[in-house]
Amino acid sequence: MKLRYAAATCAVVVVAATGGDHAAAETPAPRQLVEAAYEQERVPTMRIEIRMTIVDGSRQWQRTATLESKQGRIGTQVERFTFRSPADLDGSSVLTQEQGGGDPAQWVYIPAYHTARRIAVSQRGEAYLGTDYFYEDVLDRRWDDYRYQSLGSETVDGATVTKVEAIPVSDVVKRISPYSRTVYFVDAARQVVLREEYYDRAGTLVKRLTKEALKRYGRYLLADQATMENLQTGHKTVSRITKREVNADIPDDTFTVRALKRAF
Amino acid sequence: MHNRVRSVARVVLACLVLLCGAVAPAAARAQPPAQGAETPSEEEVPAPSQAVAAAPEAKSSGRKPIALAQEFRLSTALWPGSVASGVDRFWGEIEYRPRVTGTRSRVSGAAELLFRASLSGLALSPDDSSLRIQSDRQTAMIKQLSVSVHAPVDFAIGWQMLSWGHATDGVRVLDVFQRQDLTDRLRPEPLGIPAVSASFGNRGWDTEVVWVPSALTDRIPVSPSNVWYAFPRSATVAEVDDSGVPEFSLSHGEAGIRVSRYGQHGDIALMAARTRDRVPSALELRRDASSGVLQARPVFEPYWLVGASAVRTAGSYLLRAEALRATYSEAGSAPVKSGIRAVAGVERRISASTDSHYTFIAQYAMDTTGSEQIAQDGAFLSSPFRVYGHALTASATAAWRRQYQLETRLMRGLEHGSTVASTKLSYTRNDHLTIWVAADQVGGRAGTWLERLDAADRILVGVNVNR
Numbered sequence: 140m141k142l143r144y145a146a147a148t149c150a151v152v153v154v155a156a157t158g159g160d161h162a163a164a165e166t167p168a169p170r171q172l173v174e175a176a177y178e179q180e181r182v183p184t185m186r187i188e189i190r191m192t193i194v195d196g197s198r199q200w201q202r203t204a205t206l207e208s209k210q211g212r213i214g215t216q217v218e219r220f221t222f223r224s225p226a227d228l229d230g231s232s233v234l235t236q237e238q239g240g241g242d243p244a245q246w247v248y249i250p251a252y253h254t255a256r257r258i259a260v261s262q263r264g265e266a267y268l269g270t271d272y273f274y275e276d277v278l279d280r281r282w283d284d285y286r287y288q289s290l291g292s293e294t295v296d297g298a299t300v301t302k303v304e305a306i307p308v309s310d311v312v313k314r315i316s317p318y319s320r321t322v323y324f325v326d327a328a329r330q331v332v333l334r335e336e337y338y339d340r341a342g343t344l345v346k347r348l349t350k351e352a353l354k355r356y357g358r359y360l361l362a363d364q365a366t367m368e369n370l371q372t373g374h375k376t377v378s379r380i381t382k383r384e385v386n387a388d389i390p391d392d393t394f395t396v397r398a399l400k401r402a403f
Numbered sequence: 404m405h406n407r408v409r410s411v412a413r414v415v416l417a418c419l420v421l422l423c424g425a426v427a428p429a430a431a432r433a434q435p436p437a438q439g440a441e442t443p444s445e446e447e448v449p450a451p452s453q454a455v456a457a458a459p460e461a462k463s464s465g466r467k468p469i470a471l472a473q474e475f476r477l478s479t480a481l482w483p484g485s486v487a488s489g490v491d492r493f494w495g496e497i498e499y500r501p502r503v504t505g506t507r508s509r510v511s512g513a514a515e516l517l518f519r520a521s522l523s524g525l526a527l528s529p530d531d532s533s534l535r536i537q538s539d540r541q542t543a544m545i546k547q548l549s550v551s552v553h554a555p556v557d558f559a560i561g562w563q564m565l566s567w568g569h570a571t572d573g574v575r576v577l578d579v580f581q582r583q584d585l586t587d588r589l590r591p592e593p594l595g596i597p598a599v600s601a602s603f604g605n606r607g608w609d610t611e612v613v614w615v616p617s618a619l620t621d622r623i624p625v626s627p628s629n630v631w632y633a634f635p636r637s638a639t640v641a642e643v644d645d646s647g648v649p650e651f652s653l654s655h656g657e658a659g660i661r662v663s664r665y666g667q668h669g670d671i672a673l674m675a676a677r678t679r680d681r682v683p684s685a686l687e688l689r690r691d692a693s694s695g696v697l698q699a700r701p702v703f704e705p706y707w708l709v710g711a712s713a714v715r716t717a718g719s720y721l722l723r724a725e726a727l728r729a730t731y732s733e734a735g736s737a738p739v740k741s742g743i744r745a746v747a748g749v750e751r752r753i754s755a756s757t758d759s760h761y762t763f764i765a766q767y768a769m770d771t772t773g774s775e776q777i778a779q780d781g782a783f784l785s786s787p788f789r790v791y792g793h794a795l796t797a798s799a800t801a802a803w804r805r806q807y808q809l810e811t812r813l814m815r816g817l818e819h820g821s822t823v824a825s826t827k828l829s830y831t832r833n834d835h836l837t838i839w840v841a842a843d844q845v846g847g848r849a850g851t852w853l854e855r856l857d858a859a860d861r862i863l864v865g866v867n868v869n870r
Contacts, residue, residue, distance in 0.1 A: 151638040166435045184603055193834075195805075195833075198833060200833050200834055200835075202834070223470070224470070225472070225474030225834050225835070225870075226470045226471055226473070226502070226869075226870075227474060227834070228504070228834065229470045229504060230474060236665060236667070242665050242668065243668055244666070244667050245664070246665070250502075250504075251507070251563075253581075253593065254566040254568070254569075254570045255570075255665075255668075256570045257670060257721065259716050259719065259721040259750060259751075260716055260717035260719055261752045261754070262754075263751045264754040264757075265752070265754055266757065266758060266805070267764065269805065269834065271756075284519065284789075299643040315719075317754060317757070339756075341758065345757050346757065369757055369758065370803070371756065371757055371758070372758050374758070374805065384665075390856070395604055395609070395665070396609070396670075397557070397602055397609045399605055401511060401551060401553060401557065403661065
C-alpha cells in the first residue's frame with residue numbers, strides 16, 4: 140500500500156515537473172517577459188531627436204529635444220536629455236548617471252542659472268522641466284527589486300499582450316519610488332512593452348505610458364512615438380522621434396556636468 | 404573705462420562671427436557615419452491590426468542650429484511706506500533680453516544682452532511728483548558674450564557666467580567670479596565677467612582655471628532716488644566719490660583654479676583664487692579738498708582665497724555647504740579683516756501628488772568679514788553689502804498644478820535680529836507666459852545697514868513673455 144502510494148506520488152511529481160517545464164518553456168514567467176522586452180530594446184549607444192507636444196486640456200505647445208544615452212547591463216547607463224526649443228529652454232538638460240548598479244545620480248542644468256543642481260532622491264517623483272516624465276522614469280528598472288505576477292491577457296492595438304504587475308519589494312525602492320506598483324502590457328511575440336500603467340503610493344492609477352509606431356532598427360524593435368499621460372490632471376506629453384541613431388558615436392564626456400555647461 | 408569695455412565687446416563679437424563662419428563649411432560636410440550605425444530606414448513593425456505612419460525623418464545636421472531666445476519683462480514696484488524725502492516710490496520697467504547660442508563643430512558661442520528702460524517717481528517731496536528715468540536701472544548691457552572651443556581641453560573667451568559654487572540657496576559665497584547687478588538689492592541680476600577660462604576632465608575630476616584680465620565690480624545703486632541707495636543718506640554726505648573703483652589695468656587682474664568631482668553620492672569642489680571684492684569692502688568718508696564737501700568713497704580690496712564646497716544626498720535630504728577663507732593684504736588702508744565666509748544648509752522636497760510638491764531649505768550663513776551693525780573704524784564704515792556676521796536663511800516653495808508657485812524667503816541676522824522677507828506668487832500659463840506678484844519686507848534693527856532700508860517694503864507685479 141505504502142509502495143503504491145509512494146509510486147503514485149512520484150508519478151504525480153514527475154508529471155507535474157515535466158508539465159511545469161513544458162509550460163514554462165511556452166509561457167515565460169512574468170518577470171522574464173518584461174525583462175526580455177526591455178533587454179530587446181537596450182541599445183548600447185543611441186542619439187534621438189524628439190518632437191514633443193505637451194497637452195494641457197485644450198491647450199498644447201511644442202518642444203524639441205535630444206536624448207543621448209549609453210547603456211550597459213542593467214544599472215549601468217548614462218543619459219543626457221537636452222531641450223533644443225523653445226529657445227528660452229534651449230540647453231536645459233537632465234543628466235543621469237548609473238554606474239555598476241549603484242545609486243543613480245542626476246543633475247538638472249538650467250542655462251538661466253548657469254549652474255547644475257543635483258537632484259535629491261525625494262525629487263524623483265517630480266515631473267521634470269514641464270513634461271509628464273518623472274526623474275524616476277528615466278532610471279533603469281532594477282528587476283530584482285520587484286515581485287511580479289501575471290494579471291492575464293488582453294488586446295492592445297490589435298496585439299495580444301500579457302499584463303504583468305511589478306510591486307516593489309526592496310525597502311529602498313518602497314521608500315523612494317513614487318509608484319506603489321507598475322503594470323506592464325507586454326507583447327510577448329514581439330518582445331516589446333506596449334503600455335505601462337503607474338500607480339501612486341495610495342494605489343491610484345496616475346500615469347499611463349503608451350508606445351506606438353514600432354519600427355525595427357537592425358535587431359532592435361523600438362517605438363517611435365510615446366505618450367505619457369497624467370490621468371489625474373489630464374496633462375500629457377506626446378514624444379515623436381524625428382531622428383534616431385542607433386549605435387551612435389557619442390563621446391564619453393557628453394555625459395558630464397562640465398559638458399552641460401558648454402556654450403550656455 | 405566704459406569705452407574700453409565696448410571695444411572689447413566689439414572684438415569678441417567679431418571673433419564670434421568669424422569663428423562660426425570659419426567652421427561652418429567644415430560642419431556642413433557630410434558627417435562620417437557612426438561606427439556600426441543602423442539607419443532608421445528599415446521596415447516598420449505594425450501591430451497585427453494596425454498600420455502606423457512613419458515618423459518624419461529630420462535632415463542630418465550634425466550641429467546645433469543658432470537659437471535666438473527673446474524674453475520681455477514688464478514689471479512695476481510700489482513702496483507704500485514712508486520712504487525718505489526724494490526717494491522714488493514707484494518703478495515701472497520694461498526689459499528685453501535676447502539670448503543667442505549656436506554651435507558649429509567644436510566651436511560654440513553665446514550672447515546674452517539686457518536692455519532695460521526704467522521710469523520712476525512719485526517722490527514724497529511736494530514739488531516732485533513727476534516720473535523720470537531711474538538712472539541706476541536704465542541700462543543696456545552685456546550679460547554674456549563668449550566663444551568656446553571644445554576639445555579635450557575646453558577654452559572660452561569673453562563675458563562668461565562663471566558659477567563656482569554648488570547652488571546654495573541665495574547665499575553664494577564661492578561665486579566670486581560672477582558679477583551682479585545690485586541696483587535692486589533683493590532681486591540681483593547675475594552678470595558675466597570678461598575672462599579667459601579653460602577646463603578639462605580626467606577620471607571623474609574636472610579642473611577649471613580662469614583669468615580675469617582686469618577686475619570689474621558689481622553694479623551698485625548710486626542714485627539717491629533709488630530706495631536701495633548703498634551710501635549714507637545723511638545730509639552731511641553730499642556725494643559719492645568713485646575713485647576707489649579699480650580702473651582697467653592688467654595689474655588688477657584676477658585668477659583662480661577649481662577642481663571638482665561629481666560623484667554618485669555627492670559633489671565636491673576645491674578652489675583657490677586671487678580676486679577682489681566686487682561690492683565695496685568698506686566706505687571711506689572724506690572731505691573733498693577743493694569743495695569741502697564730505698564724500699563717501701567705496702573701496703574694493705583684493706584678497707586671496709581658498710575655498711571648498713560639497714553637496715551630498717542623505718536619504719530624502721540634500722546637504723549643501725560652501726566656505727572660503729579670505730585673506731586681505733594687511734598693508735591695505737581699508738579696515739578689512741581676513742576671515743571666513745560660509746553657508747551650510749539642508750534641503751527637503753516633498754511630493755504631494757504627481758503635479759505638486761513642496762521644497763524647504765534652511766541654511767546657516769556666516770561672514771566674519773561682515774557685520775550686521777554699521778561699524779566705524781576711523782574714517783571707514785563697514786561694507787553696506789556685508790550685512791550679517793551670522794544669519795539664518797529659510798525658504799519654502801509650493802508648486803502645484805504645474806502652473807502655480809508660491810515662494811517665501813527669509814533671512815534673519817543672529818546678532819541684532821534684522822530680517823529680510825520676500826514672497827512671490829507666480830502663474831505660468833505655458834512655456835511662453837508667466838504672471839507674478841511679489842512682496843518684500845525689510846526690518847532692520849537700530850544701527851544696522853538694514854535699518855536704513857527699513858522703508859524698502861514694497862509690492863511688485865510683473866509679466867514675463869518668452870518667445
